[in-house]
Amino acid sequence: MADDAAVPAIAIGPAPDPLLEDAVRRGGARVAPLESADALVWTTGPIGFPDPLPEKIRWVQLNSAGVEEWFAAKVIRPDSTVLWTSAAGAFAATVAEHALTLLLAGVRALPEHLEAKTWRQQEFFSKVGTLRGTTVAIVGAGGIGRALIPMLAGVGADVIAVNRSGSPVPGAIETLPTTRLGEVWARADHFVLGAPATDATHHLVGAAEFAQMKPTAWVINVARGSLVHTNALVKALRDNTIGGAGLDVTDPEPLPDGHPLWNLPNVIITPHDSNPPAVRPPAFAEHVALNVTRFVAGENLTALIDPVVGY
Amino acid sequence: MADDAAVPAIAIGPAPDPLLEDAVRRGGARVAPLESADALVWTTGPIGFPDPLPEKIRWVQLNSAGVEEWFAAKVIRPDSTVLWTSAAGAFAATVAEHALTLLLAGVRALPEHLEAKTWRQQEFFSKVGTLRGTTVAIVGAGGIGRALIPMLAGVGADVIAVNRSGSPVPGAIETLPTTRLGEVWARADHFVLGAPATDATHHLVGAAEFAQMKPTAWVINVARGSLVHTNALVKALRDNTIGGAGLDVTDPEPLPDGHPLWNLPNVIITPHDSNPPAVRPPAFAEHVALNVTRFVAGENLTALIDPVVGY
Incomplete structure (x- = not known):
C-alpha cells in the first residue's frame, strides 16, 4: 500500500458524492476533508465556495464547461495562484450530439414536418435538404467542436x-x-457556435454576419446566448435572410414567454438542455478520474482555465 | 478510339437525360437507341416499359431502391433472362441521414420541444436522451443500413x-x-427498419414486437410502410409502450387526413421525402456510372435484383 501522506488528497464539495469519490480513487488519489486536501472537486456554482481556499489547495476542478459566472463572482481572479479546471470536454460529446440533432432537424425541415397534418410530399420535396456535401463552420472549435467533427x-x-x-x-x-x-459567413453552408462567452465573443453573430450567409444556412448555438445578437437574429429569421436557427441557448435566458423567437417557424429552441442531468454525472466522473490521474502524475491538467483570458 | 462495335451500347429511357448520358460515357460505354442497345437505363416506373425487351438487351438498370411495383406489374418475372439492377445503395446515404435525423430528433424530444412556447428546462431535463452508449438494431441491413452504421x-x-x-x-x-x-426486440434500445417490402417482411413489427421493446424505444421506418402493423403501432404509441416512431413511410400511403398518426405527440412523419428529388439525379448518375463500368468490364453488377426472391 502507498503511504497515505504520499498519495494526493482530494476534497469533494459542497456535498459528498460516491461517483466522484470512486473517480478520485480510480485516478490514484484519496478522498480527504477540505482542510487537509491538495485539491478540490466542486460540484455546484460559486455560491458557498470556500473563498479564500485553504493554502494547501493547488487545484480546483469545477463541474461546468462554461465558467463565466466564476469570473463574474470574482472567485477566479487574474492573480490566482491555484490551478482551475473546468468540465470542458466532459460533456462535449452529448452537446455535440445535440448540435448535430438541431442541424439535421433544420436541414431536413422537421419543424415544418411536425406542423403538417396532411401528406404534403410534393411541397416537402423542395424543402428537405442534406448535410452531405455541405460545409459546416464550427466557430469556436473547442471540445464540443472536436467531438462534432x-x-x-x-x-x-x-x-x-x-x-x-x-x-x-x-x-x-x-x-x-x-x-x-x-x-x-459567406463561405460555409451552416454554422455551429461553440465559442465561450467572453467580451471578445459578445454578439459575434449579428446583422452584418447574417447578411453574408446563404439563405439556406442554419445557425446552431449550443454555446452561450450572448454570442448572437438576438434582435438581429429575429430579423434574419423573419426576413428569411437565413434558413433557420437551432438554439439551445438564448439571450436573454431563460427566453421570456411571448418572445418572438417562440413563434417563428424556422427556429428550434431547446431550453439549455443539450447536456441533460441524467447524462452528466457519469461523464463528469470520467473527466475527474482523468484529471486526478494527471494531477497525481504531475502532468498537465485537461480543461485548464486561464484566469486572465476568462475561460 | 475504341471500335464503336466493341463498346457496349446503353439506351436511356423513356426520355433522354444528359446527366445519365454523361454517366454512361464515364462508365466506358456509349449511348444508343433501344433497338441497338445491350442494356437499358430506365428512369421511371413500369408503365410504358418496353415489354418484351429487344432480345439484345442483357441488363436493365432501374432508378428506385424498392422494386416491388416491378414484380407486382409482372415486368420482372421469375424466369427473366436479363439482369435487373435497382438503385439500392445509390440513395442509401441520404436515406440513412434521414433515419439518423428522425432517431436523434426522437431521442432528444424535438417534437415536444417544438410544441413548447415557454422555457420548460426542468421538465425537459428528464426527457432529453442520448444515442451515446445505446444499441440500435438495423432490421434489414442493406445499403441504407450499411450507410447508417x-x-x-x-x-x-x-x-x-x-x-x-x-x-x-x-x-x-x-x-x-x-x-x-x-x-x-427486447435487446436493442432503438430500431431502424431498412428491409424491402416482401411477403416475408409484411407486418414484421406488430403488437407482439412492440410489447417486447423498451418504453423509451424509438422505431424509425425509412423502408416501406408495410413492414409495420399500423394499428398496433398506433396503440403502442397511445399506450406509451414505446417511446415514439419516426416514419418516412406509412401504411396506407399517402397517410390519409385525419389518421390517428397525424395527431399523436410521439410521432414524426415525413411524407416519403427522405430522398428528395434534388438530391437524386447526381446520386443515381454515380450509381449508373459505377454499374456501367462493371458491365463493360464483365464484372458483377451492384444492386442486382433476384427475380425469384422479389428484391
Whole structure:
C-alpha cells in the first residue's frame, strides 16, 4: 500500500458524492476533508465556495464547461495562484450530439414536418435538404467542436474550424484563426457556435454576419446566448435572410414567454438542455478520474482555465 | 478510339437525360437507341416499359431502391433472362441521414420541444436522451443500413444488424440472421427498419414486437410502410409502450387526413421525402456510372435484383 501522506488528497464539495469519490480513487488519489486536501472537486456554482481556499489547495476542478459566472463572482481572479479546471470536454460529446440533432432537424425541415397534418410530399420535396456535401463552420472549435467533427464527417459534411490560434483542428478541412472569422459567413453552408462567452465573443453573430450567409444556412448555438445578437437574429429569421436557427441557448435566458423567437417557424429552441442531468454525472466522473490521474502524475491538467483570458 | 462495335451500347429511357448520358460515357460505354442497345437505363416506373425487351438487351438498370411495383406489374418475372439492377445503395446515404435525423430528433424530444412556447428546462431535463452508449438494431441491413452504421458510430451508438444471411455487416457489433430476429426486440434500445417490402417482411413489427421493446424505444421506418402493423403501432404509441416512431413511410400511403398518426405527440412523419428529388439525379448518375463500368468490364453488377426472391 502507498503511504497515505504520499498519495494526493482530494476534497469533494459542497456535498459528498460516491461517483466522484470512486473517480478520485480510480485516478490514484484519496478522498480527504477540505482542510487537509491538495485539491478540490466542486460540484455546484460559486455560491458557498470556500473563498479564500485553504493554502494547501493547488487545484480546483469545477463541474461546468462554461465558467463565466466564476469570473463574474470574482472567485477566479487574474492573480490566482491555484490551478482551475473546468468540465470542458466532459460533456462535449452529448452537446455535440445535440448540435448535430438541431442541424439535421433544420436541414431536413422537421419543424415544418411536425406542423403538417396532411401528406404534403410534393411541397416537402423542395424543402428537405442534406448535410452531405455541405460545409459546416464550427466557430469556436473547442471540445464540443472536436467531438462534432467526426459526427459531421459521418454524414458527409466538411468542417471549417475557427479557433483563436488557427492551429489545425484534426478532421477539419481547414482551420482559421479568429482574425479570419469574417471569411466564413459567406463561405460555409451552416454554422455551429461553440465559442465561450467572453467580451471578445459578445454578439459575434449579428446583422452584418447574417447578411453574408446563404439563405439556406442554419445557425446552431449550443454555446452561450450572448454570442448572437438576438434582435438581429429575429430579423434574419423573419426576413428569411437565413434558413433557420437551432438554439439551445438564448439571450436573454431563460427566453421570456411571448418572445418572438417562440413563434417563428424556422427556429428550434431547446431550453439549455443539450447536456441533460441524467447524462452528466457519469461523464463528469470520467473527466475527474482523468484529471486526478494527471494531477497525481504531475502532468498537465485537461480543461485548464486561464484566469486572465476568462475561460 | 475504341471500335464503336466493341463498346457496349446503353439506351436511356423513356426520355433522354444528359446527366445519365454523361454517366454512361464515364462508365466506358456509349449511348444508343433501344433497338441497338445491350442494356437499358430506365428512369421511371413500369408503365410504358418496353415489354418484351429487344432480345439484345442483357441488363436493365432501374432508378428506385424498392422494386416491388416491378414484380407486382409482372415486368420482372421469375424466369427473366436479363439482369435487373435497382438503385439500392445509390440513395442509401441520404436515406440513412434521414433515419439518423428522425432517431436523434426522437431521442432528444424535438417534437415536444417544438410544441413548447415557454422555457420548460426542468421538465425537459428528464426527457432529453442520448444515442451515446445505446444499441440500435438495423432490421434489414442493406445499403441504407450499411450507410447508417458509420453515422451511428459517430454519435457513439452500437449497431446490431439483422439480414437474411446473418453474414457479418462491417461496423456492426453483431449481425443476426432473420431467423433470430425475435431476439432484437427486447435487446436493442432503438430500431431502424431498412428491409424491402416482401411477403416475408409484411407486418414484421406488430403488437407482439412492440410489447417486447423498451418504453423509451424509438422505431424509425425509412423502408416501406408495410413492414409495420399500423394499428398496433398506433396503440403502442397511445399506450406509451414505446417511446415514439419516426416514419418516412406509412401504411396506407399517402397517410390519409385525419389518421390517428397525424395527431399523436410521439410521432414524426415525413411524407416519403427522405430522398428528395434534388438530391437524386447526381446520386443515381454515380450509381449508373459505377454499374456501367462493371458491365463493360464483365464484372458483377451492384444492386442486382433476384427475380425469384422479389428484391
